[in-house]
Amino acid sequence: MHTGVGLTVTLRVRMGAHDAHYAGELVDGARVLGLFGDVATELLIRLDGDEGLFRAYEAIEFLAPVRSGDYLEVTGVITKVGNTSRAMAFEARKVIQNVRRPGDGQVASAADALAEPIVVCRALGTCVVPKELQRRPRLVLPALSAPPPEAAHLPEPRPVITPAPHVIVTPPSAELILTAAIVGAETTRAQTPHLPITAAELADEAARCRDAGASVVHLHVRNADGSASQSQELFAEAIAAIRAKTDVVIQTSTGGAVGMSIDERAQPLLCGPEMATLNCGTLNFGDDVFVNTRPQIRDLAARIRASGSIAELECYEVGHVDEALALFKEGAISAPLHFQFVLGVPGGIGAREDVLRFLISQVPGSATWGVAAVGRHQRPMTELAMKLGGHARVGLEDNIYLSKGVLAEGSAPLVAQAADYAKTIGREVVDPERARALLGITRS
Ligand code: KMH
Ligand code: ZN
Numbered sequence: 453m454h455t456g457v458g459l460t461v462t463l464r465v466r467m468g469a470h471d472a473h474y475a476g477e478l479v480d481g482a483r484v485l486g487l488f489g490d491v492a493t494e495l496l497i498r499l500d501g502d503e504g505l506f507r508a509y510e511a512i513e514f515l516a517p518v519r520s521g522d523y524l525e526v527t528g529v530i531t532k533v534g535n536t537s538r539a540m541a542f543e544a545r546k547v548i549q550n551v552r553r554p555g556d557g558q559v560a561s562a563a564d565a566l567a568e569p570i571v572v573c574r575a576l577g578t579c580v581v582p583k584e585l586q587r588r589p590r591l592v593l594p595a596l597s598a599p600p601p602e603a604a605h606l607p608e609p610r611p612v613i614t615p616a617p618h619v620i621v622t623p624p625s626a627e628l629i630l631t632a633a634i635v636g637a638e639t640t641r642a643q644t645p646h647l648p649i650t651a652a653e654l655a656d657e658a659a660r661c662r663d664a665g666a667s668v669v670h671l672h673v674r675n676a677d678g679s680a681s682q683s684q685e686l687f688a689e690a691i692a693a694i695r696a697k698t699d700v701v702i703q704t705s706t707g708g709a710v711g712m713s714i715d716e717r718a719q720p721l722l723c724g725p726e727m728a729t730l731n732c733g734t735l736n737f738g739d740d741v742f743v744n745t746r747p748q749i750r751d752l753a754a755r756i757r758a759s760g761s762i763a764e765l766e767c768y769e770v771g772h773v774d775e776a777l778a779l780f781k782e783g784a785i786s787a788p789l790h791f792q793f794v795l796g797v798p799g800g801i802g803a804r805e806d807v808l809r810f811l812i813s814q815v816p817g818s819a820t821w822g823v824a825a826v827g828r829h830q831r832p833m834t835e836l837a838m839k840l841g842g843h844a845r846v847g848l849e850d851n852i853y854l855s856k857g858v859l860a861e862g863s864a865p866l867v868a869q870a871a872d873y874a875k876t877i878g879r880e881v882v883d884p885e886r887a888r889a890l891l892g893i894t895r896s
Contacts, residue, residue, distance in 0.1 A: 456499045456538070457817065458841055461491055462527040464547070472520040479518040484526075484573045485509075488542040491528035492579050495540060499530065501587030504538070510576040518572050521550030521563060531576075531626065536586075538579045545569035628879040629843040629887045630870055631668040631822065632661035632700075634863045636849025637680035637709035644852040646862045649674045651686070655693035658700055660864035661847070665871030667887035668701040668727070669694065670845060671720075672708070680709035687720040699884045701893060703727035703764060706752050710740040714748050721759040726893045728756050729792070730763040730785070732772035736799025742768075749775065753784040762893060764790045768800035773814045788892050789819040792845065795833055796826040803829030805836060812840060820890065826850045834870050838879050846870050 465487060473480040489506055496504035518524065525545045532539035547569045551562035634648055634657045641647050648657040651673075658669045671694075673686040682705070691702055704720035706728050721728060730753055731744045756763050763785050765776040779785045793811050796803030801811075803825045815821050822843030825833030830851035834844040847863035854860040854869065871881050882890065 456530050456533040458529065458812075459495055459499055460527060460529040461494045461498065462525060463487065463491060463494070464523060464525045466548075467518055467520050467522045467524065469520045477520040479520065479522070481512075481514050481573065484514075484518065484524070484544050485512070485575070487524065487526040487544060488528065488573075488575055488577065491526050491542060492540055492577065495528055495530055496538065496579055496581055499533070499538065500581040500585070502581050502585040504579045504581035504585070507537070507578050507580050510578065512573070512575040514573050516546065516570050516572040518544075518546065519550065519552065521552070522546050523548035524572065525569065536580045536582055538581065540577050540579065542573075542575045542577065543571060544573040545571050626841050626879055627882045627886065627890060628838060628874050629668060629820075629822065629882055629890060630666045630867055630874075631670050631703070631824075631843070631845035631847075632658070632664075632666035632863045632867050633670040633824065633845050633847035633849035634658060634661060635672050635674060636847075637672050637705070637707075639848050639852060641678050644848060644859050646852075646859065647678075647848055648862070649676070649678055651689040651693040654690045655697045657862055657864065658694045658702075659698040660862060661867045662698045662700050662884070664864040664867035665874075665881040666700060666863075666867045667882055667884040668703050668845075670703045670705065670729070670847070670849065671725075672705045672849070673720075680712075682708040682712060682716045682719045684719040684722045687723045691723050691725070701726050701884050701887055701891070703729065704761075705729050706756065707731045707742070707766065710737055710742050714751055718752060718755045721755050721761060724759060725761050726888070727764055727790075727891065728759070728761045729766050730756060730776075730779075731766045731768075732775045732779070733767070733769055735768045735772075735797065738798050746775070749779065750782075750784055753779055757785070762786075762790070762891065764792050766792050766794055767811070768794045768797050770801060770811065770814075773811060777814075777816075787816075787818060789816060790891060791815050791819055791821040792824055793821065794824045794826070796829040803833045808833065808836060808840065812842070824850055828853070828856075830866070831855075831869070835873050838870075838874055839877060844870055 467479050471479045471483050492506055493503050525547045528540050528542045530538055531541050548563055548565050551558045639647055648654045673681050673690050675681045702725050704725040706717045708717040734744050735742055767773050801807055822845055823833050823837035824845035834846055837844045846866040854865050860866050874881050
């Protein structure tokens with residue numbers, strides 16, 4: 453992905469009497485498109501240092517009337533960056549409206565701030581900035597100090613994205629990787645009878661999740677009594693069973709369970725997984741401590757690289773993102789970077805929108821990122837991640853409920869729920885082959 457994708461700007465404008473064009477003080481749609489043009493221009497200035505040109509609208513939807521006295525919040529986001537073209541998605545929302553109820557005693561100046569903004573218009577468009585006019589980089593970067601010379605190869609950080617509350621514009625064609633965390637180390641059969649334990653059960657569940665839309669399976673294994681294990685033999689058995697049934701990307705855990713040694717945790721790497729987790733810091737994990745010292749993280753990073761696997765960077769705290777970036781600067785991990793924001797672990801960072809927006813702002817534009825939120829946060833944060841253009845992980849490792857009080861009958865229904873939501877906002881759930889390409893996996 454080229455830097456600039458995800459760059460977002462918002463402006464807020466009051467529609468005055470001079471904007472009303474039709475009867476009933478109705479504002480014409482062209483006025484709203486003019487605001488999209490202003491947003492597009494700011495995006496181009498921030499990305500290219502030039503106002504550029506609006507070339508074409510691919511789609512425009514007028515969804516609600518706009519009248520004088522209304523306040524519009526207008527947001528645009530860059531969804532694709534070509535050599536000279538910049539595709540964008542726009543949304544205009546009414547956030548304040550004049551009351552306008554003649555005869556019910558309201559004065560003409562009465563107005564309401566809307567609790568929920570009303571989307572009045574959406575559009576997709578393409579702008580161009582000729583090569584000779586591009587003066588990159590002109591992005592407003594996060595307040596990072598200048599990188600040291602040895603970090604000159606670090607991908608550019610994402611631009612700061614500080615949209616107003618509720619402002620979400622979805623890159624409409626963005627591809628989505630759904631990961632199924634089908635077993636984990638903590639969930640028990642006492643909590644849910646739908647937890648897979650044996651290799652055959654894990655393989656069945658992986659195949660069901662694939663059918664539901666998952667392209668990656670995050671894998672732990674269990675002993676026959678259901679206790680957590682990182683045994684090479686059990687992983688080999690589970691991986692072979694999954695491979696015989698389905699083509700998902702298998703991402704093995706190197707986190708294992710709290711209290712396991714690094715040697716124990718690293719065992720699945722001996723089975724040659726395509727992808728493996730790399731936990732980027734220590735945290736309180738419920739009533740336990742999940743220990744990942746800096747030397748241990750580097751040890752595991754080296755083992756992941758030696759195994760030919762690629763790392764997914766598990767971040768449960770803000771500082772874990774900094775640690776991941778430090779690993780990259782040191783050369784311990786390679787680009788493209790893949791971040792998994794694990795939100796809502798008791799003792800870790802909260803599962804909240806402001807948290808997620810901040811985390812996103814910290815990762816390089818060339819990185820992929822996803823959200824794995826715990827318990828009741830799984831569904832809302834999964835949906836938020838999708839709306840913000842990220843990937844998502846669901847499954848019984850993190851959450852056993854499909855809805856309040858209703859156990860999910862395995863991870864597949866949770867994947868299906870996420871995939872259904874993705875369709876409603878225009879995200880395209882990818883298959884494992886495409887996920888491999890997006891993640892930069894070359895081994896199979
Ligand atoms: N079971 C947690 C302590 C990972 O898979 O890498 C760690 C974990 C993370 O599940
Ligand atoms: Zn895990």
